[in-house]
Amino acid sequence: MKCCTNTPNYQRVKSSKLSSMGSSNCWGFPQCAGAIDGSHIPIIAPAENHTDYFNRKGWHSMLLQAVVDHRFCFTNINVGWPGKSEICDTGERGVLFLDTTEEIGGTAVPIMLVGDPAYPLRSWLMKGYPEMGNVNEDQRYFNKRLSRARMSVECAFGRLKGQWRCLAKHLDVDITLVPTVISAYCTFHNICEKHNEAYTEDPDAAGPSDVPPVPVDQLGVADIQPLRVREALAQHFAQHH
Secondary structure, three states: OOOOOOOOOOEEOOOOOOOOOHHHHHHHOHHHEEEEEEEEEEEEOOOOOHHHHHHHOOOOEEEEEEOOOOOOHHHHHOOOOOOOHHHHHHHOOOOEEEEOEEEEEOOOEEEEOOOEEEEEEEEEEOOOOOOOOOOOOOHHHHHHHHHHHHHHHHHHHHHHHOOOHHHOOOOOOOOHHHHHHHHHHHHHHHHHHOOOOOOOOOOOOOOOOOOOOOOOOOOOHOHHHHHHHHHHHHHHHHOOO
């Protein structure tokens, strides 16, 4: 899915450099600063360029890509153009996080986000081992630990759409206002989460993510370090299982 060039992108970042302390302690996943994923927000097909918003699921939507912390709060959002977010740009430039590493199994593990298989394996973005092929027991357990940490972003989308049901249906506003409306509801969501506001849970509210991969170069020789980090974490989890 792509969006028109006149559709604005919106980012909200809690701080210039994200911290990993809370997420690491809550999920038991070292150096984890949050989880990243995306969710399609259904919209009414605009009169112009409506095919730009027609997703692979067969309906019109605008993509919300977000980073969520251990409190189910959004620390960064990008609405309108998948893959063009500030967080991906800063991650690729190596300035997303503080230059703080933790030695695990003889490997320097940097602060990073966790993502699903749609995202690339990078020094700032960790994902699980491919389930196809020869995945051993330690690697499967690593995938389980990463999936548990990543659940926060899926829960956040469900809670967002459970609280404001208009985001789970066709958002009936002009297409130019959709990013602003989505951003506003993400802000309201954070306020409610921080004040422990109750809501009626809808298990189907989050909807499919179906997020396109981040448009960066494929993993190459220069990026062998993320493979070492993943292996070190897999061994660490196996030893403390």
